[in-house]
Amino acid sequence: MDNELALKLRKELTYLGIILIGGIIIFQLLFFRENVITTARTVLSLYWLFILPGFAVMYYWHDKLDFLERLVIGSVLGIAVMGIASYYIGLAGLHVKYHLVLPLITIGISAFFVLEKKNSHENSEAR
Numbered sequence: 069m070d071n072e073l074a075l076k077l078r079k080e081l082t083y084l085g086i087i088l089i090g091g092i093i094i095f096q097l098l099f100f101r102e103n104v105i106t107t108a109r110t111v112l113s114l115y116w117l118f119i120l121p122g123f124a125v126m127y128y129w130h131d132k133l134d135f136l137e138r139l140v141i142g143s144v145l146g147i148a149v150m151g152i153a154s155y156y157i158g159l160a161g162l163h164v165k166y167h168l169v170l171p172l173i174t175i176g177i178s179a180f181f182v183l184e185k186k187n188s189h190e191n192s193e194a195r
Contacts (some may be wrong), residue, residue, distance in 0.1 A: 073186060077127075080135055085140075088115055121171040122146020124178035128185060149174065162190065 091111045099107055122142030129138065153174075154167050 073130075076130065083135060084120075084139075087119075088112070091115065116168075116171055117150055118146040119143050120146070121150060121174040121178075124175040125149065127178060127182050130182070146174075 070171065088111065091114075092108050095111050096102075096104060096107045119139075120141070122145045123139055124142075126138040126142035133141070150170060152166075153170055157167060157170070158164060161172055
């Protein structure tokens, strides 16, 4: 079971990488007067702040939802969660330059819950 989850995750991370490269290309075509580095940094920041945390949160339902469904719902969810969390963390007094850690925390918490779900599922099958 662990190997299946790892293979599925590797395959979907490859898809996410392809989508990232496609996003950079699309943004460069749209903003052709901008430097490639500037365009790539913009797409990477949007990807880091919204797409990856949302996809990580939705990975809990990887067995019930398709990749594209989790990507779309996760992107919207990532925008909402990161926006609300950043707002309240800013109200608490944390400077905005430290908000870049928030996606990493979200991905870590999501990974914990996915692994916990997998372990509890394996334990229930063993009984």
